[in-house]
Amino acid sequence: xxxxxxxxxxxxxxxxxxxxxxxxxxxxxxxxxxxxxxxxxxxxxxxxxxxxxxxxxxxxxxxxxxxxxxxxxxxxxxxxxxxxxxxxxxxxxxxxxxxxxxxxxxxxxxxxxxxxxxxxxxxxxxxxxxxxxxxxxxxxxxxxxxxxxxxxxxxxxxxxxxxxxxxxxxxxxxxxxxxxxxxxxxxxxxxxxxxxxxxxxxxxxxxxxxxxxxxxxxxxxxxxxxxxxxxxxxxxxxxxxxxxxxxxxxxxxxxxxxxxxxxxxxxxxxxxxxxxxxxxxxxxxxxxxxxxxxxxxxxxxxxxxxxxxxxxxxxxxxxxxx
Numbered sequence: 001x002x003x004x005x006x007x008x009x010x011x012x013x014x015x016x017x018x019x020x021x022x023x024x025x026x027x028x029x030x031x032x033x034x035x036x037x038x039x040x041x042x043x044x045x046x047x048x049x050x051x052x053x054x055x056x057x058x059x060x061x062x063x064x065x066x067x068x069x070x071x072x073x074x075x076x077x078x079x080x081x082x083x084x085x086x087x088x089x090x091x092x093x094x095x096x097x098x099x100x101x102x103x104x105x106x107x108x109x110x111x112x113x114x115x116x117x118x119x120x121x122x123x124x125x126x127x128x129x130x131x132x133x134x135x136x137x138x139x140x141x142x143x144x145x146x147x148x149x150x151x152x153x154x155x156x157x158x159x160x161x162x163x164x165x166x167x168x169x170x171x172x173x174x175x176x177x178x179x180x181x182x183x184x185x186x187x188x189x190x191x192x193x194x195x196x197x198x199x200x201x202x203x204x205x206x207x208x209x210x211x212x213x214x215x216x217x218x219x220x221x222x223x224x225x226x227x228x229x230x231x232x233x234x235x236x237x238x239x240x241x242x243x244x245x246x247x248x249x250x251x252x253x254x255x256x257x258x259x260x261x262x263x264x265x266x267x268x269x270x271x272x273x274x275x276x277x278x279x280x281x282x283x284x285x286x287x288x289x290x291x292x293x294x295x296x297x298x299x300x301x302x303x304x305x306x307x308x309x310x311x312x313x314x315x316x317x318x319x320x321x322x
Contacts, residue, residue, distance in 0.1 A: 025171055028231075031133040032206040039126065046122045050232070051207045054119060055168065061116050062165035062235060066303060068112060070313040105308035112306040120303050123166060127203045127234040127300075137200025141169035141231055142193065146181030149192050151241075151290055159241045160295060167233040169196055175228050180287065189246055191288045196239070198294040205232040236300050239292035246286050 036044070050058065061068055126132070150161040170176050173193075180190045207230045 025139060028133065028135070028139070028204070029206055032204070035129075035131055035133050038131070039129075043122060043126050046119045046126075047205060047207060047232075049115075049119060050123070050166075051230075054115065055166070057116050058120055059165040061112075062120065065164070068116075068306065068309075068312060070315065071108065071112070072315045108312070108314075109306055109308050117303050117306055123205075124234070124300050124302070126205070129203075132203040134201045134203050135199045135231075137198055139171065139199065139231075141171060141196040141199065141233075142173045142176035143167060143169045143196060144176035144179035144193050145191075146179060151192055155241060155244070155290070157241050157244060161239055161241070161292075162298065163233075163237045163239070164235055166235050167196075167237060169194075169231050169233060170229050171231070172229045177287070189286045189288050193287050193289045195289060195291045196294065197242070197292065199233070199237075200294070202233060202237070202294070202297060206230070207232055234297065234300065236298040238295040238298055240295050241290055242293045243291035245289050245291075247289060248286055 046054075057071075150163060151159075155161075176193060180193060208228075
């Protein structure tokens with residue numbers, strides 16, 4: 001058996017082992033599916049919007065303490081909002097050569113309130129639904145992040161932190177690793193991977209990929225294994241740092257900048273070829289891991305409507321093709 005074949009078998013087993021861990025939360029998936037059937041279309045649309053790309057603007061807004069510092073505009077993203085603003089003229093609604101820029105502040109307010117504020121408040125209301133399924137506290141959830149981190153290199157054991165945005169997490173650690181990407185020091189340590197423990201009685205929204213969401217547990221494992229197995233948690237969760245460690249990443253992830261050709265060269269040159277860690281040291285960086293214990297769910301207030309501010313940085317794309 002070649003080393004490459006052996007490595008593939010190890011990675012295959014790792015994926016299978018991850019699948020077994022995911023299946024331990026099968027009852028959570030079933031419970032949420034029952035709940036999902038009875039919620040409104042608006043709530044279902046909000047969940048889909050969040051999963052597709054709405055999570056970017058929603059969580060950035062919350063992470064920045066309900067402030068909007070920048071906004072990207074293009075025709076596809078804003079066409080429905082423009083129709084609301086220019087209801088008497090629905091032809092060529094998004095033509096930057098003709099648009100009335102005096103109405104731009106109102107136009108931006110409409111978009112932010114319709115796509116960000118409204119959906120935040122819908123999710124908040126959904127999380128306090130009395131029939132919402134809740135975690136039992138024995139689940140271990142992982143969250144990888146590359147930008148909006150709640151820790152710094154100075155964070156220490158015993159510190160508390162509050163996730164003031166909605167928290168996307170997964171039962172699959174390899175999925176969470178793929179969301180990391182920031183180097184926090186010269187030693188190429190990637191930040192951060194959060195391990196969330198003790199989330200007893202916390203409500204959750206289970207969001208599978210669109211392609212298998214209707215047949216989650218009947219889909220082939222080869223299809224399901226690529227799913228994110230996402231558990232969306234409410235905002236304002238408070239945690240305490242129980243443990244901090246730095247480990248070598250033992251997977252070949254999507255964000256690893258290694259080609260097959262480079263990998264083969266590394267395998268051929270690596271001493272002690274029976275030790276996979278020697279291969280991963282040549283490929284991967286170290287990972288900063290924060291083990292967090294849940295403390296409490298802090299009160300959540302309704303988010304007020306957005307009011308345009310001239311300090312907002314706009315990025316306008318005028319090259320959209322229909």
